[in-house]
Amino acid sequence: MIQAKKLTKIYKNGFKAVDNLNLTIEEGDIYGFLGPNGAGKTTTIRMLTGLLNPSEGEVIINGMKVRENNLEIKKVIGVLPESHGYYDWMTAYEYLIYFYKLFDSKNSNAHQHVTYLLDKVGLSKRSHTLIGQFSRGMKQRLGLAKTLINQPKVVFLDEPTLGLDPTGQRDIHELIKELNRSMNITVFITSHLLKDIEVLCNKVAIVKNGKLIEEDTILNLQQKHSPKEIIHIRTSKDEKAKMIIEKMNLAENVKITEEGIRIILQKDALSDQIKQEIVQSLFLEKLDIYEITKYKTTVEDIFLKLVTDSNEKVVK
Ligand SMILES: Nc1ncnc2c1ncn2[C@@H]1O[C@H](COP(=O)(O)OP(=O)(O)O)[C@@H](O)[C@H]1O
Ligand SMILES: [Mg+2]
Numbered sequence: 001m002i003q004a005k006k007l008t009k010i011y012k013n014g015f016k017a018v019d020n021l022n023l024t025i026e027e028g029d030i031y032g033f034l035g036p037n038g039a040g041k042t043t044t045i046r047m048l049t050g051l052l053n054p055s056e057g058e059v060i061i062n063g064m065k066v067r068e069n070n071l072e073i074k075k076v077i078g079v080l081p082e083s084h085g086y087y088d089w090m091t092a093y094e095y096l097i098y099f100y101k102l103f104d105s106k107n108s109n110a111h112q113h114v115t116y117l118l119d120k121v122g123l124s125k126r127s128h129t130l131i132g133q134f135s136r137g138m139k140q141r142l143g144l145a146k147t148l149i150n151q152p153k154v155v156f157l158d159e160p161t162l163g164l165d166p167t168g169q170r171d172i173h174e175l176i177k178e179l180n181r182s183m184n185i186t187v188f189i190t191s192h193l194l195k196d197i198e199v200l201c202n203k204v205a206i207v208k209n210g211k212l213i214e215e216d217t218i219l220n221l222q223q224k225h226s227p228k229e230i231i232h233i234r235t236s237k238d239e240k241a242k243m244i245i246e247k248m249n250l251a252e253n254v255k256i257t258e259e260g261i262r263i264i265l266q267k268d269a270l271s272d273q274i275k276q277e278i279v280q281s282l283f284l285e286k287l288d289i290y291e292i293t294k295y296k297t298t299v300e301d302i303f304l305k306l307v308t309d310s311n312e313k314v315v316k
Contacts, residue, residue, distance in 0.1 A: 001026055002048065002154065002188065006057035009043050009210075017043040019210040020057070025188055025203075027153075030180050032201035033190040036307055040210035041190035042082050045158050048188065049079045061154065078147035082158040088132030092123050092142050095131060096149065103150045117145040120183075121175060137168030144175060154186040155179070161196055173199055198299045208307045218299060225302040228252065229271040229294055233278065234260030236288040244281055250274050260291065 002025040009018040018040040025031045035041055046052035048059050050066045050073050059066040066073050087095055096114040104110070118127045121141040131139065140160060147155050160176070161169040177200065179185045191197055197204050198218065205215040214221060235241040238256050245254050245263060251274075253264040263278070265271055271294050282289055 001060075001062065002186070003060045004044075004048060004057065005060070007044065007047055007054050007059065008056040009040070009047060009052065010055040017210050018047065018054075021207075021210075021212050023205055023212070023215065025154075025186065027186055028180070028184065029203050030176065030187045030189065030201045032197035032204040033188065033207065034192070034194070034197045034204055034303060035190075035207035036192055039192075039207045041192075041207065042158055043210075044207070045079075045156050045188070045190055049077060049156050050074070051079075075150060076153050078150065078152035078155040080143050080147045080155065080157045080160055082162070084143060086131045086134075086139055086142070088130065090131055091128045092118060092131060092134070092145075093127040095142065096145055099146055099149050113149075117148055120148070120179070121145045122171075135168075137164050137171060140164065140168070140172055141175065144172075144179075148179070148183075148185075152185065154188065157187065157189045159190055159192070161191065161193065169193075169195070176200060194300045194303050204299075206303060206306050213306050221302055222297070222299065225297065225305065228267055229265045229269065229296050231263040231265065231271065231275055231278070231292065231294045232260055233263065233282075233292045234290040235282060236290070240285070241282055241287055244285055244287075245278055248277065248281060250277065 002023070004021050004023040007018055007021040008016070010016045021044065033041055033044065043052065047054045048066070050070045053067065061073055062076060064072055090098065093114060096117060097110055100110045100114055118124050121144050123138065123141055123145065126134070126138065131142065134142065144160070147157070157176070161172050164172065173196070176187055176189065180187050189196065189200065201218060203215070203217050204221065206213045216224070233241065238261055242254055242256055242261055245251060245261065250269070251263045252266045255262045265274060275292065275294060279289060279292065
């Protein structure tokens with residue numbers, strides 16, 4: 001288990017990049033740390049892994065304080081940094097052997113272990129190709145293999161899908177799920193992309209300006225923030241349409257937005273039936289309907305709402 005208590009980082013120039021974070025990552029979690037650029041994700045991951053000392057607060061991994069047990073901690077964790085250099089002149093196999101020897105100087109099982117890892121990340125057939133010839137996606141796979149070189153129980157991945165095309169992103173998602181499932185590895189992953197978190201994680205923390213805005217399971221977040229259906233409608237007279245819809249008393253909230261009228265339905269409302277009733281009422285009032293769509297809120301809506309909401313509540 002990983003625990004961050006009141007984790008804070010104030011850089012030398014006085015900038016507070018991480019502000020009083022309390023996080024709990026359970027064994028077996030794929031834990032998503034989600035926030036826009038500059039939110040403090042990299043700073044946090046560097047403190048969690050002992051690469052950067054916190055200004056205040058502490059991190060505990062498997063009962064050990066990271067600050068006081070740096071060497072011990074390094075043995076049980078793997079880290080994939082946000083940007084990392086590869087040795088383009090080495091083959092994937094040579095690269096992993098090199099790091100294996102750094103980790104285990106006796107290197108008794110180097111060949112066996114590296115071959116296993118190359119297979120795990122799907123690079124077996126390319127193990128003797130120069131890294132310089134790898135695509136970005138292949139480099140990320142190799143990066144993941146390197147992260148696993150010391151057989152860690154926990155891996156920290158800083159934006160592992162950054163710069164990958166959709167196929168590359170999906171490959172990395174599948175790989176992370178597989179590592180979590182078959183090798184029982186706990187995963188802490190940062191991203192500014194919703195999709196990463198939505199498809200991968202069982203738990204998510206949302207950060208903005210270094211502060212924790214939410215920490216919960218994806219399921220709870222969805223339920224808490226909006227299990228409701230939303231209807232969007234554009235008409236010839238939005239103001240009038242809004243009044244008509246409000247009088248019908250079937251929505252929780254009716255608001256005019258840039259994309260037309262946004263109608264948030266009550267929980268468990270029969271959206272198809274309501275849509276029909278709205279269309280009929282507007283038609284009777286001789287309003288033209290240009291467009292009507294309905295959708296269910298997604299994690300993306302929650303995320304956007306949370307990170308753009310200026311008066312959000314900060315979780316203590
Ligand atoms: N060494 C540093 N000194 C001062 N400010 C920094 C330093 N490193 C990062 N920052 C600032 O801290 C904030 C958080 O950065 P970072 O942790 O890299 O965010 P993220 O990874 O979420 O994009 C940013 O505003 C960044 O400019
Ligand atoms: Mg970052």
